[in-house]
Amino acid sequence: MLASVVIACYKHEAYIEECLETVYRQNFPDVELIIVDDHSPDKSFEIAQRVLKKRSFAKRFASCSLLKNPLNLGAPGTWNRALSLAKGDMIFLLNSDDAFSKDRIRIFASQYEREKLFFGFSAVEPIDERGRPITTYQFPTSLRYAIDRGRITGSPLSWIFLDSQVAASSGNFVLSRELLRKIGLLSDLKYCHDWEFALRAVTVVEPKYVELDRYMYRLHSTNSFRSLSKVAERETRACMSSYCTNAIAQRPINRACLSPINFGDAFYSFIKLHPNFSYWLKQLYAPYHPDHRTVDWNEWTMPLKWR
Known part of the structure; x- marks a missing residue:
């Protein structure tokens, strides 16, 4: 099996070499490495270029690619360019300031x-x-x-993503190339592109969770989640709208994901376990909520039925 590691790099000259070294040290043989630099104003691209020119480094991989965007495209555009080049059966995303444990791919x-x-x-x-x-x-x-609370209540892992991005970062995602073909690339959101992608993914397949700490998430003064949090409210609405389109307005492929088409009237009891999702559902899909009273008919609306 070929594993593709795709790295979106931007302004991480202090961390990119360590990041690449953790991919080099993987104890899995067949690895493809793809790095796309988002027109970094620092020396991130040059450092990555120097590391890849080491003979021992390049020989370790099935193939190595390093590209630089001609202008700054932002995180989603950079991820998408890297993902579009991946040929592996299993794709591992990695942020350029983070790191893998040596056995993550294996x-x-x-x-x-x-x-x-x-x-x-x-x-x-x-x-x-x-x-x-x-x-x-x-x-x-x-x-x-x-995650533990969801397990105690018997909730599928896909339901937990309705409350927050429990994978913490896009760099923690692992997916099959076939899933990428089915759900498409990341959306153009500055802050929540990873969460929206995950919400699309869980409407197709139930996610899997490895309980071991196998992704090293670096905290520093320039973390993007700190600088972009002001747009989170608007983009959270976009995430929930996306989920509603893929799980509520049509039959989802994943029959375990939270949807009235999957669970009928019981859906309205289940959503109470997820206050954030319940709130957004009322905002976006009021006509399908039993607590909604229509203005024209002045009567309770019926929930969505099986198609």
Whole structure:
């Protein structure tokens, strides 16, 4: 099996070499490496170019590609250019300031390489600017808690994505090339493009979760989630609208994802377990909610029925 590692790089000259070294050290043999630099104003591209020119580095991979956007396209455009070049059966995304554990590819490949439609992620370990673990940061703990809480209530993993992006980062995504063909590339959202992509993915296939910390998520002063959080409210609405289109307005391929077409009237009880999704559903799909009273008929509307 060929595994493709795709890296979207932007202004990470301090971290890109370490990032690439963690891909080099993977204990899985057949790896394709694709790096797309988003016209970084620093030396990110030059450092990546220098690393790839090392004879031992290039020989380790089935193939290596390094491209630079002629102008800044933003994260979604850069990811999409990298993904469009991937030839592997299983695709691993990686942010240029983050890192892989040395067995990340092997773990996913050994468990899921035979699955034609696959979407998964692992637990994350936060690291600081020097690559040291951060034990005081609560973000990974809150993600694990959300996943554990869902398991206790018996909720499928796809339901948990309705509350938040529990994979933490687009760099934590692992997917089959066949799934990418089916759901398409990332949408043009500045902040929530990874969450919207995940919500499309879970309407097709139930996600898988590796409980081991196999993705190292770096926290530093220029993290994009810190600088773009002001647009989150608007883009959250776009994410929920996308999910409604793919899971509520039509029959979803994943029969476990939360949809009135999958669960009938019980759907309206299940959504109460997910307050964020319940709120957005009322905003976007009020005519299909039992608490909605139409202005014209002054009577309760009926929920969506099976098609």
